Amino acid sequence: MKCQPGRSAVVNENDKLGRTRKMKNTWGRVKQGLLDDIGQNNYSNWIEPLDLTKIENGVAVFSVPTSFMANWVSRNFADKILAHLKAANAPTSRVEFQVVATQAQAVATQAAIQEPSYTAPVSQSAPAQSDLPGAPLDARFTFENFVVGKPNELAHAAARRVAEGGPVTFNPLFLYGGVGLGKTHLMHAIAHEIQIRNPELRVLYLSAEQFMYRFVQALRDKQMIDFKQLFRSVDVLMVDDVQFIAGKESTQEEFFHTFNALVDQNKQIIISADRAPGEIKDLEDRIKSRLQCGLVVDLHPTDYELRLGVLQTKAENYRQQYPDLVFNNGVLEFLAHRITTNVRVLEGALMRLFAFASLVGREITLEMTQECLADILKASERKVTVEEIQRRVSEHYSIRLSDMIGPKRVRAIARPRQVAMYLSKQMTSRSLPEIGRRFGGRDHTTVMHGVRRIEELKASDSQIADDLELLGRLLEA
Ligand code: ADP
Ligand code: MG
Numbered sequence: 001m002k003c004q005p006g007r008s009a010v011v012n013e014n015d016k017l018g019r020t021r022k023m024k025n026t027w028g029r030v031k032q033g034l035l036d037d038i039g040q041n042n043y044s045n046w047i048e049p050l051d052l053t054k055i056e057n058g059v060a061v062f063s064v065p066t067s068f069m070a071n072w073v074s075r076n077f078a079d080k081i082l083a084h085l086k087a088a089n090a091p092t093s094r095v096e097f098q099v100v101a102t103q104a105q106a107v108a109t110q111a112a113i114q115e116p117s118y119t120a121p122v123s124q125s126a127p128a129q130s131d132l133p134g135a136p137l138d139a140r141f142t143f144e145n146f147v148v149g150k151p152n153e154l155a156h157a158a159a160r161r162v163a164e165g166g167p168v169t170f171n172p173l174f175l176y177g178g179v180g181l182g183k184t185h186l187m188h189a190i191a192h193e194i195q196i197r198n199p200e201l202r203v204l205y206l207s208a209e210q211f212m213y214r215f216v217q218a219l220r221d222k223q224m225i226d227f228k229q230l231f232r233s234v235d236v237l238m239v240d241d242v243q244f245i246a247g248k249e250s251t252q253e254e255f256f257h258t259f260n261a262l263v264d265q266n267k268q269i270i271i272s273a274d275r276a277p278g279e280i281k282d283l284e285d286r287i288k289s290r291l292q293c294g295l296v297v298d299l300h301p302t303d304y305e306l307r308l309g310v311l312q313t314k315a316e317n318y319r320q321q322y323p324d325l326v327f328n329n330g331v332l333e334f335l336a337h338r339i340t341t342n343v344r345v346l347e348g349a350l351m352r353l354f355a356f357a358s359l360v361g362r363e364i365t366l367e368m369t370q371e372c373l374a375d376i377l378k379a380s381e382r383k384v385t386v387e388e389i390q391r392r393v394s395e396h397y398s399i400r401l402s403d404m405i406g407p408k409r410v411r412a413i414a415r416p417r418q419v420a421m422y423l424s425k426q427m428t429s430r431s432l433p434e435i436g437r438r439f440g441g442r443d444h445t446t447v448m449h450g451v452r453r454i455e456e457l458k459a460s461d462s463q464i465a466d467d468l469e470l471l472g473r474l475l476e477a
Pocket of ligand 2: 183184185240241
């Protein structure tokens with residue numbers, strides 16, 4: 001329908017307002033879809049700050065606060081944004097990102113605490129890999145932001161070496177370790193570094209789960225040739241959490257062939273898992289041995305110094321963004337001492353502390369820390385096992401461990417046994433029957449009797465009370 005000549009400007013204005021409103025609504029729905037698709041973290045980092053300014057001639061134009069962000073979003077999320085726009089019936093064939101300075105200020109003044117901003121290197125080069133179906137990289141996971149300590153120095157050195165490029169010396173690089181110790185961080189760091197040094201290299205990072213998903217999709221769509229070609233055309237392949245494909249036979253088969261094809265071409269492969277290759281159950285032997293061919297390095301559980309280092313670095317990053325917030329002496333040391341699980345939990349704790357402090361506008365004291373993080377602190381209390389208790393108690397009373405669980409009933413053995421039962425009840429979550437079983441298959445009533453007896457003695461016999469106090473402390477340390 002054509003506009004009638006002489007139609008008033010007001011009507012035109014209203015038209016425009018209506019269109020804008022409609023567009024904003026569409027964008028609202030698209031954002032929800034993207035959130036479900038890419039997860040909260042990616043969404044808050046990359047989608048939320050976008051502002052859809054117009055859709056014109058099939059081009060959706062977004063304003064973004066920085067050029068780095070424009071690059072990043074365009075490289076990693078443009079396809080997804082486009083797909084979701086199309087799904088929402090918005091007539092778009094292309095997306096564009098314009099850097100708008102004023103918005104940067106608006107974003108900066110948002111009150112909510114965010115994780116410290118990324119210090120990722122900006123690579124302006126043409127994205128050589130826009131056709132690669134990899135997972136987006138987290139801009140914060142760089143070598144610069146990785147704190148090195150004894151437990152991870154080997155893994156870090158190996159990752160650095162691989163990232164430097166040059167002749168492929170170990171293939172694959174296999175990184176393994178418990179959850180939250182930095183495997184994914186190191187892999188992303190390698191990818192960033194390779195991209196900076198060699199923008200023309202095709203680096204593909206994805207999780208084993210995504211590998212499987214792609215594979216199944218290719219099978220379903222009868223696109224196996226494309227799939228094979230694609231995976232064999234990369235220069236660097238990174239597969240995260242490879243333990244995921246254990247027990248999935250055809251995925252393993254395909255992975256094995258991809259792996260071999262790339263190794264034959266002397267292309268670098270980097271793999272991570274939560275355990276050593278030989279320990280992944282339901283993984284074919286030929287794959288296990290292939291994975292062991294290169295360099296296998298593990299990330300050890302964190303130690304105190306590493307935890308403190310991580311906390312100091314992250315706290316410093318926060319302070320740069322929120323200079324008013326100060327940590328009192330001893331707070332970081334306290335956290336490093338008490339939260340021993342993994343770095344992810346440490347980060348979560350620090351973030352909560354900061355959010356809380358910024359809300360109440362106070363400096364961060366030890367008391368506030370304890371109060372604000374009570375649940376995290378409780379959850380990371382060291383878990384003591386019945387076996388450890390038995391060992392400690394036998395040592396303390398100089399009796400044999402075998403007597404602890406054996407049948408002897410003389411006082412010199414029975415009393416320490418009761419002490420161990422008492423401590424097991426106090427310090428573990430084991431039930432009485434479970435404890436009984438661990439004491440040579442004794443009945444739960446025997447355990448109950450032992451526990452009661454020690455409770456009585458604790459009140460009347462100062463020697464026993466001292467013993468309990470000392471043993472408790474040793475076991476908690
Ligand atoms: P994984 O993949 O081993 O489960 P991640 O790499 O996802 O662990 O790490 C969990 C979180 O801890 C990430 O936010 C990561 O940046 C952080 N992290 C882990 N190790 C370190 C480290 N050495 N220095 C800085 N941050 C770290
Ligand atoms: Mg990971």
